[in-house]
Amino acid sequence: MTKNSLALPLTSLLAVLLAACGQQQGGPGGHAGGPPPVSVAPATQREVQEFDEFTARLEAPDTVDVRARVAGTVEAVRFKEGQLVRKGEPLFSIDARAFKADVARAEAQVAALKTQVELARADLARAEKLVSVNAVSAQEIDQLRAALRSAEANLKAAEATLVQSRLNVEYANITAPVSGRTSRANVTPGNLVGVGDPVLTTLVSSDKVYAYFDASEATYLRYMRAAREGKTVARDAVAVQMGLSNEDGYPHTGRLDFVDNHLNPATASIRVRAVFDNKGGQFTPGLYARIKLGGSASYNGVVVPDRAITTDQTRKIVLVVGPNNIVQPRPVTPGALVDGMRVVGGVKAGELVIVDGLLRAFPGAPVTPQVLKVDNLGMPIPGAPPGAAPAAPASAASK
Incomplete structure (x- = not known):
């Protein structure tokens, strides 16, 4: 085998290896030796309310437990369960015949005592006319005045009893204390209820x-x-x-x-x-x-996507793409989270903040920024294709 025939296979093998290396650098996952791509979005200034x-x-x-104020037998339930009622509308009726009889008795008592008061007042008036002729003693005058005051006091007590009896008749008709919706009726007609027990229904x-x-x-x-x-x-x-x-x-x-x-x-x-x-x-x-x-x-504040904020030891930072596409770490003071956007201090409106690809970006190193489309709030739109990357330098494009 000659020296020229041996050199030909070595030259072919070297060409194959160089081609393979070139495919590995330029294939999927590679960047043809250029800066890594990252997605960026501009910081936005807008009106914010936390x-x-x-x-x-x-x-x-208003929540009211409706209870009976007098004891008696329930005659009727006057509402539908779950019904909307107005204040003053009837809910339950209790047998009021005994209370009406008490009213009649109290009225008769008041009438009798009014007669006694009128008689005591007339007796005192006649006696006072006889004092001038010494026909009545001072002791008798005092007794008549005491009798009048006693009759008037008895009349007031009877009138108070009459008021209470009339209230009992009124309480026998249980009405809605407030406007609202009723609950279920806890008693049915024919049941005997006491004062305050049980809860007849609840009104809200x-x-x-x-x-x-x-x-x-x-x-x-x-x-x-x-x-x-x-x-x-x-x-x-x-x-x-x-x-x-x-x-x-x-x-x-x-x-x-x-x-x-x-x-x-x-x-x-x-x-x-x-x-x-x-x-x-x-x-x-x-x-x-x-x-x-x-x-x-x-107030007006600068907002960035919340996922753009990362931690550098004990401080919060965002990675900003500066001149010549160099990554700059920027310490920020996070504020309120509004619609997925974080209010921050330390970033100016319009600066490009790295949103995706944070692990590929290193402070002081170049990147290839791809500007994402954002909505009117400044939030990157999911699924929207990024804008065109900045044009490559002329020297790189010619290679």
């Missing part, structure tokens, strides 16, 4: 509903400081939004109307109440609800 979320329970402003008001929730001590202190600094709106004007467990978002709007005067030391929280209109009857007392409470007045 919110806090709580879990609440709905309660009716329905024109509005309260949402009670507990705010932590830290949240309460933050709100109080913001109020002192003028960074929040007045309590009665605070917009409160609510959503039920089967609803998306917070479709109902109410207002804050009560904050308790002390914190519960066992839970380090304070009770807060919001009120919502319920004229449509869509809210039932006892339901759980989600509450969204405005935590501050509106």
Whole structure:
């Protein structure tokens, strides 16, 4: 074998190896030796209002256990269970015949005592005319005056008994103390009920509903400081939004109307109440609800996607693509989370922040940024293709 014939196979083998190396560098997963690609989005400045979320329970402003105020036999139930009733409408009737008889007896007693008062007053008047001729002694005058005062006192007692008897007749007709929705009737006609026992039914008001929730001590202190600094709106004007467990978002709007005067030391929280209109009857007392409470007045802030924030030992940072596509670590102060965007301090609006590919970006190293499309809030749109990457340098393009 000649020297030329041996050199040909070696040359072919070297060409194959070089081709294989070239395919490995330029194939999938490789970057042809260039900077790694990352997805970036511009930091956005927009109007921000902070919110806090709580879990609440709905309660009716008025909840009344309807009880009998007189003892007797239930004659009739005058409502349908679950019915909406107005204040003063009849609910139950108790046999009032005995109470009406007491009224007649008290009326007769009052009439008799009125006669005694009139007689005692006439006797005293006649005796006082005879005093001038010494026909009546002073002792007799005193006795007649005492008799008149006694008759008048007895009349007042009889009149009070008459009032009580008439009230018993009125109490025998049990009416709705407030407007609202009734519960089930716990007694049926024919049952004997006592004074206050048992509960005949329960009535809850329905024109509005309260949402009670507990705010932590830290949240309460933050709100109080913001109020002192003028960074929040007045309590009665605070917009409160609510959503039920089967609803998306917070479709109902109410207002804050009560904050308790002390914190519960066992839970380090304070009770807060919001009120919502319920004229449509869509809210039932006892339901759980989600509450969204405005935590501050509106202000302009710079926001970035929350996933762009990372941790460098003990500080929060974002990676910003600077001049010449060099990665710059930027310490930030995270603020409120609003619609998936985090309010931050330390980043200027318009700066490109790395959102995806954080593990491929190193401070001081170059990257290939791909600008993502964002919505009107500054949030990258899922599934939207990134914009075109910056053009490569002319020297690199010519290779």
